Amino acid sequence: MAKMTLDQLRALRAQKQEELGKRNVEGKDIQVIVGMGTCGIAAGAKQTFDAIVAALEKHNMAGKVVVRQTGCMGLCYVEPTVEVVMPDMPTVIYGKMTSDVAVEIVVKHLSAHSLLDSHIFDRPAVDIVKH
Amino acid sequence: MAYKNFILVCGGTGCESSRSDEIYKGLIREAEALGVSHDVQVVKTGCFGFCEKGPIVKVLPSESFYVEVKPEDAHDIIAEQVIKGREVTRLLYRKDRKSDITKLEDIGFYQKQFRIVLRNCGVINPESIDEYIARDGYRALEKALFEMTPEEVIAELKASGLRGRGGAGFPTGMKWEAARKAPGDVKYIVCNADEGDPGAYMDRSTIEGDPHSVLEGMVIAARAVGANFGYIYIRAEYPLAIERLKIAIQQAKEYGLLGKDILGSGFDFDIEIRLGAGAFVCGEETALLQSIEGKRGMPRPKPPFPAIKGLWGKPTVINNVETLANVPVVLIRGAKWFSSIGTDKSKGTKVFALTGKINNSGLIEVPMGTTLREIIFDIGGGIRNGKKFKGVQTGGPSGGIIVEKDLDTPISYESLTALGSMMGSGGMIVMDEDDCVVDVSKFYMAFCVDESCGKCAPCRIGTKQMYGLLDKISKGQGEEADLVKLEEIGRAMTKASLCMLGGSAANPTLSTLRHFRDEYLEHIRDKKCRAGKCKSLVVYEIDPTKCIGCGLCARRCPVPCITGEKKKPHVIDASKCLKCGECFAACKFGAVVKR
Numbered sequence: 001m002a003k004m005t006l007d008q009l010r011a012l013r014a015q016k017q018e019e020l021g022k023r024n025v026e027g028k029d030i031q032v033i034v035g036m037g038t039c040g041i042a043a044g045a046k047q048t049f050d051a052i053v054a055a056l057e058k059h060n061m062a063g064k065v066v067v068r069q070t071g072c073m074g075l076c077y078v079e080p081t082v083e084v085v086m087p088d089m090p091t092v093i094y095g096k097m098t099s100d101v102a103v104e105i106v107v108k109h110l111s112a113h114s115l116l117d118s119h120i121f122d123r124p125a126v127d128i129v130k131h
Numbered sequence: 132m133a134y135k136n137f138i139l140v141c142g143g144t145g146c147e148s149s150r151s152d153e154i155y156k157g158l159i160r161e162a163e164a165l166g167v168s169h170d171v172q173v174v175k176t177g178c179f180g181f182c183e184k185g186p187i188v189k190v191l192p193s194e195s196f197y198v199e200v201k202p203e204d205a206h207d208i209i210a211e212q213v214i215k216g217r218e219v220t221r222l223l224y225r226k227d228r229k230s231d232i233t234k235l236e237d238i239g240f241y242q243k244q245f246r247i248v249l250r251n252c253g254v255i256n257p258e259s260i261d262e263y264i265a266r267d268g269y270r271a272l273e274k275a276l277f278e279m280t281p282e283e284v285i286a287e288l289k290a291s292g293l294r295g296r297g298g299a300g301f302p303t304g305m306k307w308e309a310a311r312k313a314p315g316d317v318k319y320i321v322c323n324a325d326e327g328d329p330g331a332y333m334d335r336s337t338i339e340g341d342p343h344s345v346l347e348g349m350v351i352a353a354r355a356v357g358a359n360f361g362y363i364y365i366r367a368e369y370p371l372a373i374e375r376l377k378i379a380i381q382q383a384k385e386y387g388l389l390g391k392d393i394l395g396s397g398f399d400f401d402i403e404i405r406l407g408a409g410a411f412v413c414g415e416e417t418a419l420l421q422s423i424e425g426k427r428g429m430p431r432p433k434p435p436f437p438a439i440k441g442l443w444g445k446p447t448v449i450n451n452v453e454t455l456a457n458v459p460v461v462l463i464r465g466a467k468w469f470s471s472i473g474t475d476k477s478k479g480t481k482v483f484a485l486t487g488k489i490n491n492s493g494l495i496e497v498p499m500g501t502t503l504r505e506i507i508f509d510i511g512g513g514i515r516n517g518k519k520f521k522g523v524q525t526g527g528p529s530g531g532i533i534v535e536k537d538l539d540t541p542i543s544y545e546s547l548t549a550l551g552s553m554m555g556s557g558g559m560i561v562m563d564e565d566d567c568v569v570d571v572s573k574f575y576m577a578f579c580v581d582e583s584c585g586k587c588a589p590c591r592i593g594t595k596q597m598y599g600l601l602d603k604i605s606k607g608q609g610e611e612a613d614l615v616k617l618e619e620i621g622r623a624m625t626k627a628s629l630c631m632l633g634g635s636a637a638n639p640t641l642s643t644l645r646h647f648r649d650e651y652l653e654h655i656r657d658k659k660c661r662a663g664k665c666k667s668l669v670v671y672e673i674d675p676t677k678c679i680g681c682g683l684c685a686r687r688c689p690v691p692c693i694t695g696e697k698k699k700p701h702v703i704d705a706s707k708c709l710k711c712g713e714c715f716a717a718c719k720f721g722a723v724v725k726r
Contacts (some may be wrong), residue, residue, distance in 0.1 A: 003387025006273060006394045009264070016265035020255070023137045023191045036216045046170075049135060066192050069135060069216030 021063055030065040030110060034097075035081040037072025043079035044098060045069075051099035052082070055106040065110065078121050084109055095121035136171040136213050137191040141253065143178030143339050143494075144332070144371050150202055151175075151186035157205030162213065171213045177340015179253035180494035181240055184224060189253070197222040243510050245472070246496045247480045248456045252340030257375050260382035263343040269388055271459035275351045276396040279462075284355040285311060288458070290466035292478030297323055297414075297451030298526065298555045299631070300477070300544035303458075306448055309438040310356045313446035320353045320361035320400075321442065321449045323419060324372070327411040328527030329578065331558030333482040334452035336494050338365070338372040341456065342379035346402065348455030350389065351462065353400040356448050360401055364419050367406040376404055411528075411582035415630045416449045418584065429586045430630035451556065453482055473499030477543035481554070487523075487561035488515045497542075504538040507561060518563040522646070526555025528575040528582075529635035531642025532568070551642040553635065567664035568643040568650050573601040579636040590633025593624035597640060604651060606667040607658040614644060614651055663725045666710045670726045673714075675700035677722035684714035684723060 004012070032052055036045045049069065056062045073081045078095025084105060085091045094105065096119060108114050140146075140155040155175050162168040179187045184198035188208065195218045197208070204222060211217045246252070255262035263269070275284050289304030310318060322345060326334040338345060349361050365373055380402055383389040391399045405423050412418045413428040420442050422428035441447025457479060461469045470478045477499040483506065486492050490512030497506060503523060507513070514520050522532040531552035533540075540546050544554050562571065576598040585591045597620050600613045621637030628634045644651060653659050660668040673684070673693075678700040685693040685701060692708050695701030703714070703723075715723045 003385075003390075003392075004394065005387075006277060006396075009269060009273065009386070009388075009394060012261070013264045013267075013270070016261045020262055020265040022134070034216075036214070038215075041214070053135070067135070068192055071215055071217050 018063065028064055028066045030086040031084070032065055032067045032105070032110075033083040033085070034067070034069050035071070035073040035075075035079065035083070036069040037076075039072055039076045040079045040081060045080035047099045048080045048082065048097050048102045051102045052106065055103045059106055059111060061106065061110060075121055081121070086110065089113060089115075091123060092120050093122040094119045134170060134172040136193075138171060138173045138208065138213075139176045139189040139191065139253065140173065141177075141179050141185060141187040142175035142257070142371075143182070143185075143252075143336055144369075145178065145182040146186040147371065149186050151200075153202040154186055154188065154200055154205055157202045158209060161205045161209040165209055165214060167209065167213050171209070174256045175258070176255060177252035177257045178249075178336040178494050180244075180249065180336075180496075181491065182493040183491045187253075188222075190218075193218060195219070196224050198224045239512065240491050240493065240495075240510055243501065243505055244496055245480050245498045247460050247472075248337055248344075248453050248482050249340065249494070249496045250460070251344065252336065252494075255341070257340050257342055258378050260343060260379065260386060263341070267463055268343055268459075269347055271462035272347050272350055272354075272388065273394070274462050275354045276394060276398060281311065281355045281357065284351065284462070287466045288355070288461060291461045291469040292466075292473070292476075293454065293457055293461055293469065294477065294544065295451055296453035296457070296481065296556070298529070298553060300554060303450065303454055306438055306450070307352060307355050309436070310358075310446045310448045313439045315446050317360075317445045318356055318358035319442045319445055319447040320349050320356065320358045321419070321423070321447055322349055322361065322363040322452060322455055323414065323416065323449050324363055324365035324369075324452045325407050325414040325419060326366070326369075326452075326556060327409070327414045327582075328529075328556055328558040330484060330486045330560050331527055331556055332484045333494065333557045335369050335372050336484075337452050337456050337482070338369075339375055342372075342375045343383065344456040344459060345376075345452055346379055346383055346389065348450070348458035349402060350393065350400050351458050352448055352450060352455065354398060356446070358448070359399050360403075362403055362405050362423055362442075364405045364407055364413070364423060366409045368409050373404065373406070380404070410584075411578075412584045412630070412632050415632060418630070419449065420447065427584075429584045430632075432629060453557070474541060474543045476545060481542065481557060483557045483559045485511050485559050485561070487559075488518065488563040488566070489513070489561040490515055499543050500541040502539050502541055503533060506542075506559070507538070511561065514561065514563050518565065521562045521564050521566055522568075522643075524552075524560040524562065524571070524639065525558070526553040526635075526638070527558040527560075528578050529553060529631065529638055530555045530558075531638045532562070532571075532646060534646045551645060552638065565662050565664070567660050567662035568647040569601060569605050569654055569660070570662070570664040572640040572643050573598065573605055575639040576601055576636070579632065583632065583636075587627075587629035587633060589624045589627040590629070590636065593620050593628075593633065594636050596620055597624075597637065601640065604654050605660075605665040607654065607665075609651075609655040611652070611655055613655070614648070617641075618644060669710050670705060671703055671708060671710065671712070671715060672705075672724050672726060673701050673703055674722045674724055677720050679720060679722075681719075683717050683719070687713045687717040689713065 034049045075081050080097045082094045082097045158173045186200050188197040188200045207219050293303045294300040407413050413422045415430045418428040418430040437447045480496050482496045522534045579594045583590045621641045680698040692704040
């Protein structure tokens, strides 16, 4: 890059801040957890994951949401599965989350705070580690 | 490109020497081999500080904190965590056998720390200026160039209470003001990165982990003082730090953050690196300047201070690495915020390199006013192998020993000096009951004899004389009058030496004499070294009631001087014994005793 002006430096900082922010989990209180056990991956969980990350970016929500992956959630019959944890909403596990449906989570659940009834399959079991 | 995981691998010298570079390359290779290189970004960062458990690898966003990682573990981290999303539990940090700790914040080591200088260490890739910029990097420079006058910058620094972190604690703002007011159109900024205390590595780690913070501090200093050229004086034995500095300078030049007309402000500033040959005295500012000028590194009397007459006779500001790394934060967060941290006269934080007989060796940063007890027992995790704490040496060969009863003193420049030690640059060496004060004093004095430049008599002759007396005592040939002589010479050196090398060389001896006089007397009267460190005074013997005659000690003895029939008690011939301690370490029955 050639020498920068003050405005260019500021623009670069804003851009890089966003990129680096994705590593940071602080201040992000929404978690989207994709079940990526063997069954999940075989059913297309990787595509689902990519679709969610892309949709978050498209809707400018990447700064608020942590997208994580986890092992098999046990609902192998409705893979891929995605768990959504966020304030003021019940924690739910969505199933049959193909990449196009996954985009709807971002639009409906995360943005509009409404559940996708047709895809809710469960709520998480009691976490024995916490209790 | 959207990454799912970020793997941060420590690229500090400590972790690199335990093969973190192989881990870094291995992770990239495995990610490619398993077809997930578009899912994971592997980043090499600066020191995490938890050197005891290195190499350190941190995985985001799960915040898994892996310790003592080996290159062979790269496969599991990629295959398990990146592909399947499962933490590699066997690599997680464990405080004890039962518990796994996954998050950095849960580790006791980090709980009491407050990281200003080390804000980016272990967070960003030190070889990426973009990542530094993203973390508010060069924002303070914007302020200094476009939003504040040089006078306002100096006023802010003065109000912040920031003091020199090289050890002496001179207020940074006042130093800058003196250089600004000094007449002359050519002025210089020098960064002192000649870190020489045995066991200290704060500056090296700061440069390795966040080189741009130092560069930014220098440009701001230059703007405030009115300098257009700067030098970083760093020892050649810090190759990784030098490499990262070179990269950082190159990047800053490309971005127009160094060089002519910085960010279109009309202000010019350039930096060159000068390599030192590793002489301790060159950390002394006037000797350092001589060395930059290409002369033999020897101090000269002050005044005139370098701020008035420094490099090539021009006004020069010399700041330590850590001081400069504080500067951008002072300008961004403001003097009020900065001065709210720390004690009455010592503001902000201090970085320490915690080493010695301590559980968690590492690089730490704590607010001024933290007590030594908190550092050693809460952060450092206490003494190794359940031994008893004896003392902590702060300030390296220039400092003194601080003992148990003074551990609750809040740390500040003044409080440490009052205890007969000093802040120094931040080395902190913890000693336990197995360390002998005579031996330790002798070690530091030998260091000073080697490193004395020889220019002034008090230091050149005094260090040699004191070493001779300490050596005599450690061999059991000392007299009680020697202790008085040690104190007399020590006091004379402290008063009469030209620079602080000689002025503080007696500190370790004088402070141990004050706190552990009985141990010195034991060496002299009883010819006994209770820690068993002074070899001449140690006698190894075999307890015939415990010896089963296995012969292991005799096989290990390099002389050999251990004899005896099989299955019968053996005997050590003391006249031939080298006192290497091999037999003591070898015996499984506790039959070899040290006396």
